[in-house]
Amino acid sequence: MNEYYQSAYKPLLAIDCVIFGYEKGELKVLLTRRKVDPYKGAWGLATGFLHYGESLHYAAERVLKKQTGLDRIFMEQLSTFGEVDRDPEARVISLVYYSLIKVESQDEEALEKNQAQWFPITALPKLMFDHETMIQMSWGKLRRKSRYQPIGFELLPEKFTLPELQSLYEAIHQKQFDKRNFRKKILATGLLKKLDEKQKGVSKKGxxxxxxxxxxxxxxxxxGFNFELKSMAFGS
Amino acid sequence: MNEYYQSAYKPLLAIDCVIFGYEKGELKVLLTRRKVDPYKGAWGLATGFLHYGESLHYAAERVLKKQTGLDRIFMEQLSTFGEVDRDPEARVISLVYYSLIKVESQDEEALEKNQAQWFPITALPKLMFDHETMIQMSWGKLRRKSRYQPIGFELLPEKFTLPELQSLYEAIHQKQFDKRNFRKKILATGLLKKLDEKQKGVSKKGxxxxxxxxxxxxxxxxxGFNFELKSMAFGS
DNA sequence: GAGTTAAAATGTTATTAAAATATAAATGTA
DNA sequence: TACATTTATATTTTAATAACATTTTAACTC
Structure with a gap:
């Protein structure tokens, strides 16, 4: 390795993960308490430093696995944060990923071990550093993306009802949709398969x-079909 | 700084800049020849390592200034690339920004000094590392963004004609638009002010x-007006 | 200097997608 | 058995997009 590389400054690189879940009609974020000083005990995102010889994507998967016990999670890069004093203790560049998980399939044990807890996105606690911004930006990306791509399914169980799917969209967008238009548009994509089974115990009809x-x-x-061009507005 | 930070691995962090320009009816990218071994002389993006005490945004501005001689350029983060062997010489994480400049206002001297050259985006030379991917992704982002936000103006001179603006959009999207619909939609935004002056020498009418x-x-x-929801499709 | 030409500017119609509204069907409960 | 609730299907209205037609302007030609 020559002088060009040798002499360059090297910052720390952290991977922070915004983990979204959907539970009891609410969009939630999984937070954890910081384990080291300073700010020990403060709420923040699942995090970890990049390891030697590890790709960014792999590092994010490792952090997610450690936090949730889950593999093969939907995950995407959000952005990279690098204000000089975002972490007052050291110069740390943070690469943020956001991810969507099925809450019911997560590993309860991993949650407890990490002192992790789900918070409704509308009622977050005070967060360390710039983590609040990271979450809000991730939410924005989720909102935009869910309009053009069938991304919401990642947050629901394998099988779900249309009213459930609509509630999820309403939680993501914080907005009521017309159920008749919603159903029409969603089914028009041709991406859903109706099962013979009806949900019981929630409504009379099922x-x-x-x-x-x-x-x-x-x-x-x-x-070559482009979902990105088909908007998903569901009326009022 | 405690053990938590001290023991963590530190990669190199490069800032790579995709610089777009518009000239003679074509969307172009500014490339430069690599100045150091290995791969000395290979075509690639404007680049630089993050310096100590410098924010990411500032670093990107520095790289852009050095390459083009210009300040206050429209610039936005694209994504971060971190495959383990993307640079075979060392572990380098690359943070990519894309930017839009007005070609006619650039500093010719800075260009020459950097052995920089404009290439039509449809005819790029062989590029080093993952720079080709970075450019293609930036172009995709530019296409998507230009549909929802008045971003194209950054590539044109202060004053421009509607046929010129349409040609720019056609270069970005590689697609012909209907001139009557284009004009209608663009003017409907209310963001353009008509001057009393007519262009001379290009067409008879002007x-x-x-x-x-x-x-x-x-x-x-x-x-609170949301351009993001107003699509910009211009017909055929 | 009247007629020709090419591109700019304005205008209209058809098509499709989105939003709003109306009605019927299923099933647990009174 | 009728009642209430919510699921499911269908229709109408409105607005946005796409396609198409005509007029205006000014340089150029003969």
């Missing part, structure tokens, strides 16, 4: 369960 | 010049 057909989605994408 | 009213844009944004 709503049919649906599953998201990932295969069909991949197929349409590979055919 | 097209009126317009300027982009940044003030009006900021005003609408601050009033």
């Amino acid at each position: 709503a049919y369960y649906y599953v998201f057909e990932e295969g069909k989605y991949d197929e349409l994408i590979s055919q | 097209a009126y010049y317009y300027v982009f009213e940044e003030g009006k844009y900021d005003e609408l944004i601050s009033q």
